[in-house]
Amino acid sequence: MYDNSENLSKKAGQVKLAARELAKAETSRKNQALLAIAEEIDRNRDAIKTENSKDVAAGKEKGLSGAIIDRLTLNDKRIQGLIEVLNDVVNLKDPVGEIFNMNTLPNGLKVGQIRVPIGVIGIIFESRPNVCIEVAALTIKSGNGVILRGGSDAIHSNLLLTSLIGKGLVRAGLPEDCVGIVKDTKRESVLELVKLKDFIDVIIPRGGLELIRFVEENSVIPVIRHDMGICHTYVDEFANLEMASKICYNAKVQRPGVCNAMETLLIHSRVAGQFLPLMKEIYDKAGVILRGCEKTRKILPGIEIASEIDWRTEYLDLILSVKVVENVDEAIDHINNFSSHHSDAIVTDSYTQGMRFIQEVDSAACFINASTRFSDGNEFGLGAEMGISNQKLHVRGPMGLKDLMAPKYIIFGNGQVRT
Amino acid sequence: MYDNSENLSKKAGQVKLAARELAKAETSRKNQALLAIAEEIDRNRDAIKTENSKDVAAGKEKGLSGAIIDRLTLNDKRIQGLIEVLNDVVNLKDPVGEIFNMNTLPNGLKVGQIRVPIGVIGIIFESRPNVCIEVAALTIKSGNGVILRGGSDAIHSNLLLTSLIGKGLVRAGLPEDCVGIVKDTKRESVLELVKLKDFIDVIIPRGGLELIRFVEENSVIPVIRHDMGICHTYVDEFANLEMASKICYNAKVQRPGVCNAMETLLIHSRVAGQFLPLMKEIYDKAGVILRGCEKTRKILPGIEIASEIDWRTEYLDLILSVKVVENVDEAIDHINNFSSHHSDAIVTDSYTQGMRFIQEVDSAACFINASTRFSDGNEFGLGAEMGISNQKLHVRGPMGLKDLMAPKYIIFGNGQVRT
Numbered sequence: 080m081y082d083n084s085e086n087l088s089k090k091a092g093q094v095k096l097a098a099r100e101l102a103k104a105e106t107s108r109k110n111q112a113l114l115a116i117a118e119e120i121d122r123n124r125d126a127i128k129t130e131n132s133k134d135v136a137a138g139k140e141k142g143l144s145g146a147i148i149d150r151l152t153l154n155d156k157r158i159q160g161l162i163e164v165l166n167d168v169v170n171l172k173d174p175v176g177e178i179f180n181m182n183t184l185p186n187g188l189k190v191g192q193i194r195v196p197i198g199v200i201g202i203i204f205e206s207r208p209n210v211c212i213e214v215a216a217l218t219i220k221s222g223n224g225v226i227l228r229g230g231s232d233a234i235h236s237n238l239l240l241t242s243l244i245g246k247g248l249v250r251a252g253l254p255e256d257c258v259g260i261v262k263d264t265k266r267e268s269v270l271e272l273v274k275l276k277d278f279i280d281v282i283i284p285r286g287g288l289e290l291i292r293f294v295e296e297n298s299v300i301p302v303i304r305h306d307m308g309i310c311h312t313y314v315d316e317f318a319n320l321e322m323a324s325k326i327c328y329n330a331k332v333q334r335p336g337v338c339n340a341m342e343t344l345l346i347h348s349r350v351a352g353q354f355l356p357l358m359k360e361i362y363d364k365a366g367v368i369l370r371g372c373e374k375t376r377k378i379l380p381g382i383e384i385a386s387e388i389d390w391r392t393e394y395l396d397l398i399l400s401v402k403v404v405e406n407v408d409e410a411i412d413h414i415n416n417f418s419s420h421h422s423d424a425i426v427t428d429s430y431t432q433g434m435r436f437i438q439e440v441d442s443a444a445c446f447i448n449a450s451t452r453f454s455d456g457n458e459f460g461l462g463a464e465m466g467i468s469n470q471k472l473h474v475r476g477p478m479g480l481k482d483l484m485a486p487k488y489i490i491f492g493n494g495q496v497r498t
Numbered sequence: 499m500y501d502n503s504e505n506l507s508k509k510a511g512q513v514k515l516a517a518r519e520l521a522k523a524e525t526s527r528k529n530q531a532l533l534a535i536a537e538e539i540d541r542n543r544d545a546i547k548t549e550n551s552k553d554v555a556a557g558k559e560k561g562l563s564g565a566i567i568d569r570l571t572l573n574d575k576r577i578q579g580l581i582e583v584l585n586d587v588v589n590l591k592d593p594v595g596e597i598f599n600m601n602t603l604p605n606g607l608k609v610g611q612i613r614v615p616i617g618v619i620g621i622i623f624e625s626r627p628n629v630c631i632e633v634a635a636l637t638i639k640s641g642n643g644v645i646l647r648g649g650s651d652a653i654h655s656n657l658l659l660t661s662l663i664g665k666g667l668v669r670a671g672l673p674e675d676c677v678g679i680v681k682d683t684k685r686e687s688v689l690e691l692v693k694l695k696d697f698i699d700v701i702i703p704r705g706g707l708e709l710i711r712f713v714e715e716n717s718v719i720p721v722i723r724h725d726m727g728i729c730h731t732y733v734d735e736f737a738n739l740e741m742a743s744k745i746c747y748n749a750k751v752q753r754p755g756v757c758n759a760m761e762t763l764l765i766h767s768r769v770a771g772q773f774l775p776l777m778k779e780i781y782d783k784a785g786v787i788l789r790g791c792e793k794t795r796k797i798l799p800g801i802e803i804a805s806e807i808d809w810r811t812e813y814l815d816l817i818l819s820v821k822v823v824e825n826v827d828e829a830i831d832h833i834n835n836f837s838s839h840h841s842d843a844i845v846t847d848s849y850t851q852g853m854r855f856i857q858e859v860d861s862a863a864c865f866i867n868a869s870t871r872f873s874d875g876n877e878f879g880l881g882a883e884m885g886i887s888n889q890k891l892h893v894r895g896p897m898g899l900k901d902l903m904a905p906k907y908i909i910f911g912n913g914q915v916r917t
Contacts, residue, residue: 102858103857103858176857182879184877184878184879188868188872190878190879193856193857195857195860197890197891198860198890276714280890280891281890281891295695295718296718299714299715301720301721301889301890301891302720303891319913322912322913325913325915326913326915328915329915329916330915333915333916333917437612437908438522438595438612438614439521439522441614441617442906443906443907444906444907444908444909445906445907445908445909446908446909446911447908447909447910447911448910448911448912448913448914449607449909449910449911449912449913449914449915450914450915450916452915452916453607453909453911453914453916454907458603458916459603459609459907460601460603460609470720471616471617471699471700471720471904472616472699472700472720472722472891472892472904473891473892475904475905475906475907476906476907477907485890485891485894486894487861487862487863487864487894487895488862488863488864488873488878488894488895488896489856489863489864489865489866490863490864490865490866490868490872491866491867491868492865492866492867492868492872493741493867493868494738494741494744494745494867494868495867495868495869495872496744496745496747496748496749496752496868496869496871497748497752497869497871497872497877498752
C-alpha cells in the first residue's frame with residue numbers, strides 16, 4: 080500500500096503539537112483514554128479479525144514463514160491480550176512530573192530533576208500488529224506523541240488499530256494526533272521519517288539487522304536500537320549440573336523464536352564430558368539440532384560443526400551452537416565478541432566466577448543461575464515494554480515507562496546570581 | 499598538521515582493549531593515575547607553556563579572535579586549574595559497580611541494575627586544550643576509554659597534554675591507550691571517527707552548529723550533542739523587579755562568552771514600561787547593545803530592531819535581544835520555538851506561573867528566580883563535567899561521572915526457569 084498523498088513532515092508536525100497537549104494532561108484523563116481504547120477494541124473484535132485476516136491471507140500468498148504468520152495473527156486470545164495490556168498500563172504509576180535528586184546547595188539554590196516526556200517517538204517495527212497497542216499505551220501514559228511505522232505485512236491490522244486508538248483518545252478529550260501512523264510501508268518512508276529531526280526526538284527501530292543498519296546509517300535523530308538476541312548460557316565447572324540442565328533446556332526450548340532464547344551454549348571443559356551427552360539426550364527429544372566446536376564434536380561425534388557464522392547467528396529456532404571453553408575468561412571473551420549484548424547467563428556455584436561474569440559480560444542483562452528467557456519488561460516488574468534495547472545509551476534492556484522520560488534540571492532560587 | 503600514517507581504526511581498537519582493562523581497575527589505581535597525571539603537569543609547566551605558545555602564535559597569525567585566543571591560552575593559573583580538576587575528580591565517588599533498584603520478584607529472582615562504564619567515548623572539541631585533562635580525568639575515573647579529537651588550533655598543547663596523561667597512566671600500571679588522541683585535525687578524521695562503531699560507543703561533539711550538524715548527519719554511532727546555549731530570562735508581571743534586574747544583569751554581563759549566558763530577555767507587557775528603561779541604563783553602563791521587538795522599541799526608542807535571526811542567535815557577546823510578551827504562554831512558546839533547549843529562567847513571585855514555566859519549558863535546565871549562569875556541573879554539585887548536553891536522551895544538561903555509565907541489569911537466581 081502506498082499513499083502518495085501522505086505528507087510525513089506535516090503529519091509529524093501534527094503529532095508534535097498533539098504531544099504538547101498530552102504532556103500536560105492529567106493522569107486521570109490519560110487513563111480514561113486507555114480505557115476508552117480498550118473499549119473500542121472490545122467492541123470491534125470482529126472488525127479487527129476481518130482486517131487482520133486480509134493481512135494473514137496476503138502473507139500466506141506471499142509465502143511468509145509459519146512463524147511470521149503466527150506473529151501476524153490476531154485471534155480472540157491475542158485481542159484479549161491487547162485489552163489486558165491497556166488495563167495494565169492504566170495501573171502503572173504515571174511517571175510524568177516525578178521530582179528526584181533534589182538537593183539544596185550552599186548558596187541556597189534547590190537543584191533537582193523532574194521527569195518530563197521525551198516528546199515524539201518514531202517507532203519502526205515489523206510484523207506484529209500488537210505493537211501498535213503496546214506502544215500507544217506506553218506513549219499515551221508517559222505523555223509522549225508517537226508515530227508508528229509498521230511493516231506492509233500488518234498494514235490492514237495496524238490501520239484499524241490506530242483508528243481505534245484515535246477514537247479512544249478523542250473520547251477522553253485528547254487529540255487524535257497523539258498517535259500517528261505512516262501509511263506508506265515502502266523503505267522510502269523510513270528514510271523520510273529518520274530525517275524529521277524538527278518533529279521527532281527519538282527513533283526506535285525494532286527488527287532485523289538490515290532495518291537497524293539502514294536506520295543507524297541514515298538517521299539524523301537519536302536512535303535506540305532494539306535488535307536481535309544472540310544469548311549465551313555458560314555452564315561453569317562449578318555448576319550444579321542438574322540446575323544447569325533445566326536452565327539450558329528452558330532457555331533453548333521453551334520458546335525458541337524470541338530474542339531472549341539461548342543461541343549458544345558454552346561449557347567448561349572439565350564438565351563437558353559429563354554434561355554434553357546428558358543434554359544431547361534431552362535436546363534430541365525436543366528436536367533441537369546441535370552444532371559444535373571441534374572439542375564438542377569429540378564428545379558428541381556426529382553433530383555438525385559450528386563455524387564462526389554460527390557464533391554470530393540468531394537462529395530463532397530449535398538449533399543450538401555449542402562450544403567447550405577452558406575457563407570463565409574464555410567464556411566472557413567469547414560472549415563479548417559474539418553476543419548481541421542482549422542477555423547472557425552463567426550457571427555456577429562459584430561466587431567469584433559468578434560475580435566476575437555479571438560484571439565483565441558487556442550485555443544488557445547478565446544472569447546467574449537463571450534462564451535468559453526472563454529478560455523481559457513484564458518479568459522484571461516494569462509492566463509493559465517498548466521493546467528491549469541492546470544499545471548502551473539512555474536505556475539498556477527492557478524499555479519501560481520511565482525510559483520514555485527525559486528528566487530535566489529544575490532550579491528553585493530566591494534571587495541568586497553568580498559571582 | 500596531517501599524520502598520513504595514522505590508522506584510526508587500529509588506534510580505536512587499542513583504546514577499546516585498554517578500556518576493558520580500565521573497566522576492571524580498582525578505584526585506588528585509577529586515583530593513583532589521576533594524581534600521577536597531576537604530577538606530570540606540575541613538573542612540565544614550562545613545556546606546556548612552550549607548546550601552547552606555538553598554538554597561540556599560530557592562532558594570532560591566522561587572525562583568530564581575541565576570545566578564541568583567550569580560550570586557547572594556558573597560563574600558570576589555568577595550568578594550576580588542570581591540577582585542581584584532577585584532584586577534584588580523585589575526590590569524587592567511583593561510580594563503577596554501584597548497584598541500585600534491586601528488587602526480589604515473586605519467583606525469587608533478585609533483579610537490579612549495576613553501573614558499568616559505557617566503553618569508549620569519542621569526543622570532538624574545538625579550541626580549549628583544558629578539555630583534554632577534564633575529559634581524561636572523568637573517563638579514567640569512570641573506567642571508560644576515550645579518543646580525543648581536538649581542533650587544529652590547539653594541536654601542540656593537546657598532544658603534549660595527552661602524552662603527560664599517558665605517562666601518568668603507565669606510572670599507575672594502567673595502559674597508556676586508555677586515552678588516545680587523533681593527530682589529524684582535518685574534517686576527514688571526524689568523518690572516519692564517527693564510522694568506527696565496532697570500537698566507539700558514543701560520540702560527543704562539543705562545538706559550533708556546523709560541527710554538530712556534520713556529526714549528526716554522518717555518525718553511525720550514538721551522539722550526545724553539546725551545542726550552543728540560546729538562554730532566555732522571562733521577567734513576569736509578578737516579578738520582584740529589583741531581583742529581576744540583578745538576575746538579568748548577571749545572566750548577560752558576568753561572563754557573556756559562555757553557553758549559559760542570557761541571549762534573549764522576555765518581559766511581560768504590564769511591567770515592560772517600568773523595567774526596560776531601568777535595565778537600559780544598567781546595560782548601557784556595561785556596554786550591552788540591545789535589539790528589540792517593535793513593542794520594545796516603543797519603550798526604548800532608538801535601539802535596533804530584533805529580527806527572527808536574533809531570536810536564533812547565540813551572541814556570546816555583550817548583545818541582548820529583547821521581546822515584550824503578553825503572558826507566560828507567549829513566553830513559553832517563544833522559548834520552546836527559539837531556545838536551544840539549554841537553560842532558561844523565569845523571574846516571578848507567582849507560584850502558578852513559576853511551576854508552569856519549569857514544567858512546560860522544554861530545556862535541560864529551568865530556573866525560577868536565579869541566573870542561568872548557574873547551569874554548570876560544578877555549580878549543580880556534580881563535580882567536573884564532560885560538557886552540557888542539550889539533547890534529550892541519556893543525559894540532559896551537565897554531563898558528569900554518572901552519565902558516563904551504562905547501567906545494565908543483573909539477575910541473581912537459584913535455578914529459575916520460565917513457564
